[in-house]
Structures are given as structure tokens and as C-alpha cells.
């Protein structure tokens with residue numbers, strides 16, 4: 023497990039100083055007990071979510087969003103696409119009823135025309151660009167075209183050979199759509215809307231993509247993926263997909279169209295065939311995603327160019343069909359209770375009720391016992407954790423196992439280090455969890471119930487540096503990662519992962 027999942031010291035300045043970059047949230051509505059628009063907006067406000075995307079133009083929702091300062095992307099649902107793409111008048115009418123009726127009170131900033139049209143509704147592909155053009159014409163006629171941008175969200179699966187990113191191109195079958203679409207985006211100052219799901223790429227990769235790489239966990243430099251054509255280093259799947267989109271556009275000679283990620287997320291629950299759809303992984307992905315986006319580092323190809331992103335999604339949608347994961351992409355349950363608490367600090371940026379202080383560092387269950395013991399010794403020694411509660415007769419003696427004792431010591435160290443990046447690693451045998459590991463009478467540091475357990479400079483074990491000293495800055499990595507094949511001097515990163 024890598025170092026950085028943890029404390030996300032969100033750069034408040036990144037979001038306030040640079041209005042351009044943001045993290046928003048998608049609001050799907052397939053819930054058996056869908057909260058009312060007023061309740062939805064109350065949750066958005068409480069969580070300081072300032073950007074949302076709707077999958078339609080629900081009138082009550084748009085009214086509830088009026089005068090809130092929340093920026094809204096609305097959508098033309100796929101089932102309305104044909105009518106709009108075939109008739110300028112229908113498009114104008116749609117804009118009048120669904121947009122003009124709400125602005126400026128509701129701050130509609132973009133219109134997503136259809137959703138994954140090329141991959142889910144290929145028959146409508148031929149009218150997609152005309153639908154976009156007709157809607158744009160109506161906006162121009164109303165003088166709204168400078169404040170409302172028009173685009174259409176794509177599945178990243180239309181990008182082929184995205185590995186390495188510099189080889190990427192759009193499925194050529196779609197050139198007749200993509201070329202005029204990109205011309206439109208370029209001439210109107212709009213952006214390419216892209217859905218980016220490292221979870222899906224990971225699941226489809228048959229082990230070629232490491233979980234850590236998908237979750238934005240740190241990789242040792244020699245395991246980072248390198249695109250030999252560009253010598254760019256990739257540390258996560260998200261960046262690689264976004265760069266693949268840039269390269270695919272540039273292979274059609276479009277080099278100045280920004281990308282906005284209309285959907286990205288990770289499911290928190292799945293069936294036995296989806297073992298990595300877990301609360302911890304969903305939390306890790308979304309926490310790291312938020313930090314990555316707000317840090318405004320851009321991607322290797324375009325450093326510093328913001329990739330604003332909408333998380334998929336606000337609520338778990340229990341009525342969605344398909345595998346269990348389909349119903350479990352949400353950050354919140356219908357009642358507004360978080361499904362998990364993101365590892366964020368610096369509330370006030372996005373998602374106000376983060377509970378950074380409620381993360382814990384515990385031993386990995388199946389970790390190597392020798393490594394665990396060494397890490398435990400280090401924590402209680404050079405790491406200066408007060409391990410006295412682990413002694414016989416003390417509250418945390420039972421259960422008397424290396425895993426249990428190491429968990430206590432790791433958690434104590436992690437909290438003493440203010441949950442800083444890299445302080446829950448212990449050569450790879452520790453992991454972050456949001457589940458409170460306390461068990462009576464043993465109360466874990468960070469659970470809020472009691473005394474600090476650290477003492478300065480005293481320790482139960484010898485204070486010389488052990489072999490694992492400095493463990494928070496060294497990493498142990500398994501040997502899993504993308505295989506590299508060198509063919510004719512070109513590294514082909516494993517199999518294509520899109």
C-alpha cells in the first residue's frame with residue numbers, strides 16, 4: 023500500500039484562487055426514495071458542492087438550484103436526442119423551455135447533449151453533431167453562447183490504442199462524427215467531455231493494471247509507466263486516459279481543446295466477482311481524485327492545465343439494474359448520510375463534512391509476519407509510540423497477536439504524525455481504513471474517545487534506528503505491475519487498457 027492516500031491537505035488556494043478548476047458531483051435519480059430537490063440542494067450546500075451535473079433538465083431541481091451559486095451542467099437525455107437533432111425548431115423549443123426559463127437565476131454553465139451516444143446509441147451518432155449545432159444556434163440567438171458551453175460526454179472506450187497514450191486515436195469508425203464535433207468544440211471554446219473510469223480499465227485488464235496504479239497510490243519510480251515516445255511518466259490510470267484523449271485529438275490535428283471529466287468514481291460495493299469494489303477503495307480513489315484535481319497539476323502531457331471533474335455520483339442509486347456495483351457508486355445514501363467519509367482535510371473546499379480524523383492505520387491482515395513484527399518493533403522503538411497499552415494486563419493486550427498489536431501501534435504512530443502522507447505504510451504492511459478498529463477496552467488513537475497515547479522521546483524498545491526506521495519514507499512494493507514488453511525499442515505497456 024502506498025503512501026499517500028491519507029491525509030489530503032487540500033490546497034484551499036487551488037480552488038479559491040483558481041476558479042477554473044473544480045470538483046463537481048453527478049446527480050443520478052434512480053433511487054426508490056429520491057430526496058426532494060430541496061433536500062438535495064440542502065445536502066449540496068452542507069457539503070459545499072458548488073458544481074453539479076444533472077442527467078436531464080428537471081424543472082423542480084433547476085428551480086431548487088436557483089440563487090444558490092451552484093454551477094449546473096444539464097443534459098439532453100438520449101431519448102430526446104433524435105427529435106432535437108432532426109429539427110432546429112425542436113432544439114430551439116427545448117432551449118427555451120429548459121434553459122431560458124431558468125437562467126440567470128439558475129447558473130447553467132454547460133449542456134451535455136446526450137450521454138455516451140457513440141457507444142450506447144450508435145444509431146443516433148449521425149444526428150449528434152446537428153443536435154449540438156441546433157442547440158448552439160438557439161443559445162446564440164438568445165445571447166447565452168458565451169456563458170453556456172455545449173458538448174457531449176464520451177466513454178473513454180472510443181479511444182483505441184491508448185497505451186502508451188501517445189499512440190492513442192479515436193476509433194476511426196467515428197471520424198465522421200469526431201472531426202466535425204472537434205471543429206465545433208474548437209470554434210466555440212467548448213471542451214471535450216470524457217467519462218474516465220479507471221475501475222473499469224482495472225477490471226478489464228486481467229491483472230495488467232495494478233490496483234495501486236488505478237487508485238492513484240504511489241508507485242516506485244521504476245514501476246511508473248513510461249511512454250517511450252514522449253518519455254512522459256505516468257503514475258495513475260486517470261492521467262493516462264486523459265492524455266490518451268489529448269493525443270487522440272491531436273492525431274486529428276486538434277491540439278487546443280480542453281478536457282473536462284464528466285464522470286469518474288469507484289464503486290463501494292460489489293458481489294464476489296468484483297472484490298475491489300470496497301468502501302476503502304472507493305474512499306481512496308475519490309479522495310485521491312479530489313486532491314489530484316484540486317492540486318491542479320494537470321497531466322504529464324499538459325502540466326498545469328486543469329482537468330475539472332465530476333464525481334460519479336452523489337447518491338447510491340438502488341434502482342439501477344445490473345451488477346451490485348451499479349447501485350453503489352454514490353457518496354451518500356438517500357438520507358444524506360455519507361456512505362464513507364472521504365479522507366479530506368481543509369473542509370470548505372468540497373465536501374465539508376469530511377472526517378479526516380476518523381481514519382485509522384491498521385496492519386494488513388495477510389501481511390508477512392516478520393515484516394509486521396519488525397514494523398511493530400520500529401513503531402514502539404524509534405517510532406516513539408507509547409506501546410504500554412499492549413502489555414499484559416493493559417487494555418490492548420488482547421487479542422495477543424502480532425496483527426492486533428501492530429494495528430494499535432501503527433494507528434498510534436499515524437495519528438501522532440497527524441495522518442500525514444506516507445505515515446501509514448510500514449514497508450507496505452499497513453493500510454488505511456475508515457472502520458474504527460477500537461474494541462473494548464482498547465480504544466484506538468484517532469477514535470476520539472480518549473487520551474493521546476504518545477510520549478515524546480521515550481520508548482519501550484531500544485532507540486537505535488531499526489532496519490525499518492524511516493519506514494514512512496520507504497516503500498515496499500509487490501512485484502505486480504504492468505508488464506512491459508520491449509518491441510523494436512518501444513515499450514508497449516502491457517495490453518491496451520482501454
Ligand SMILES: *[C@@H]1O[C@H](CO)[C@@H](O)[C@H](O)[C@H]1NC(C)=O
Nearest residue numbers: 041091092093126129130131
Ligand atoms: C455562474 O458561473 C460562472 C462560471 O463559474 C461564473 O463565472 C458566474 O459568475 C456565475 N454567475 C452567477 C450569477 O453566480
Ligand SMILES: *[C@@H]1O[C@H](CO)[C@@H](O)[C@H](O)[C@H]1NC(C)=O
Nearest residue numbers: 110111114156159160161163
Ligand atoms: C436554427 O434556429 C436558430 C434560432 O433558434 C437560427 O438562428 C438558425 O439560423 C437556425 N438554423 C438553421 C440551420 O435553420
Ligand SMILES: *[C@@H]1O[C@H](CO)[C@@H](O)[C@H](O)[C@H]1NC(C)=O
Nearest residue numbers: 140144179182193194195196
Ligand atoms: C469501433 O467502432 C465500431 C462501431 O461502433 C465497432 O464496431 C468496433 O468494434 C470499434 N472498434 C474497436 C476496436 O473497438
Ligand SMILES: *[C@@H]1O[C@H](CO)[C@@H](O)[C@H](O)[C@H]1NC(C)=O
Nearest residue numbers: 197201271272273274275276
Ligand atoms: C494533420 O496535419 C498534417 C500536417 O498539416 C497533415 O499532414 C495531416 O494530413 C493532418 N491530419 C488530419 C487527420 O487532418
Ligand SMILES: *[C@@H]1O[C@H](CO)[C@@H](O)[C@H](O)[C@H]1NC(C)=O
Nearest residue numbers: 026313314316317318319326
Ligand atoms: C501538487 O502539485 C505540486 C506542483 O504543482 C507537485 O509538486 C506536488 O507533487 C503535487 N502533489 C500531489 C500530491 O500531487
Ligand SMILES: *[C@@H]1O[C@H](CO)[C@@H](O)[C@H](O)[C@H]1NC(C)=O
Nearest residue numbers: 067068069359360374375376
Ligand atoms: C455537516 O456540516 C454542516 C455545516 O458545516 C453541519 O451543520 C452539519 O451538522 C454537519 N453534519 C454532520 C453529519 O456532521
Ligand SMILES: *[C@@H]1O[C@H](CO)[C@@H](O)[C@H](O)[C@H]1NC(C)=O
Nearest residue numbers: 375376377378379380469470
Ligand atoms: C476532528 O478533530 C477536531 C480536533 O481534534 C475535532 O474538533 C473535530 O470534532 C473532529 N471531527 C470529527 C468529525 O471527528
Ligand SMILES: *[C@@H]1O[C@H](CO)[C@@H](O)[C@H](O)[C@H]1NC(C)=O
Nearest residue numbers: 411417465471472473474475
Ligand atoms: C487518561 O489520562 C488520565 C490522566 O491524564 C488517566 O488518569 C487515565 O487513566 C487515562 N485514560 C486512559 C484510557 O489511558
Ligand SMILES: *[C@@H]1O[C@H](CO)[C@@H](O)[C@H](O)[C@H]1NC(C)=O
Nearest residue numbers: 438474475476477478479480
Ligand atoms: C512533545 O513534543 C512537542 C513538539 O516537540 C511539544 O510541543 C509537546 O509539548 C511535547 N509534549 C510533551 C508531553 O512533552
Ligand SMILES: *[C@@H]1O[C@H](CO)[C@@H](O)[C@H](O)[C@H]1NC(C)=O
Nearest residue numbers: 404485486487488491492493
Ligand atoms: C535515525 O535515523 C534518522 C533519520 O534516518 C537519523 O537522523 C538519526 O540520526 C538516526 N538515529 C540513530 C540513533 O541512528
